[in-house]
Amino acid sequence: MRFLPTSIPDVILIEPEVFSDSRGFFMEIFQARKFAEAGLPTHFVQDNHSGSHRGILRGLHYQIQNPQGKLVRAITGTIFDVAVDLRKSSPTFGKWVGVILSAENHLQIWIPPGFAHGFYVLSDWAEVHYKTTDFYNPRGERTLRWDDPHIGIDWPLIEHQPPLLSEKDAQGKYLSEAELFD
Secondary structure, three states: OEEEEOOOOOOEEEEOOEEEEOOEEEEOOOOHHHHHHOOOOOOOOEEEEEEEEOOEEEEEEEEOOOOOOEEEEEEEOEEEEEEEEOEOOOOOOOOEEEEEEEOOOOOEEEEOOOEEEEEEEOOOEEEEEEEEOOOOOHHHEEEEOOOOOOOOOOOOOHHHOOOEOOHHHHOOEOHHHOOOEO
16 A cells, blocks of 8 residues: 655545456555554544436535545546645645546545545546545535635536536535635
């Protein structure tokens, strides 16, 4: 398992060692000792699994109360996964990092508490699994606008068409008006 830095040092790309043969493959996706050695959490309290069609954008979500760290991977299909730093005291405040996660590349991304998270589905269908460090708190959930020009996420939109959003995600706040972390 390799822990690879991204342009935001607290967001880590995780590349598992994949053992393949004629039967298929095997890989470790979490191992507490290796995560602890890399300075990542080893205690997760909730696992989430979603399925989405091509062109769907989920996010950018965060919890202002009970902030969650997330360990994210695509188990079917391909997504463009994004984390936005919402920690006002951070040198990377307002910056974003995006990576392609797919069933084929087996990559995972660690997104610490204090970040908004979202993903855009590039394949016909994608299933995303993520572990969280705190429980879901619907009263604390917030949504950041996916297209905030001050953040400037370079979404790989299919045929340059706007993504399909839930009503909640379409009502996301701009960074300038969002509740943030200190």
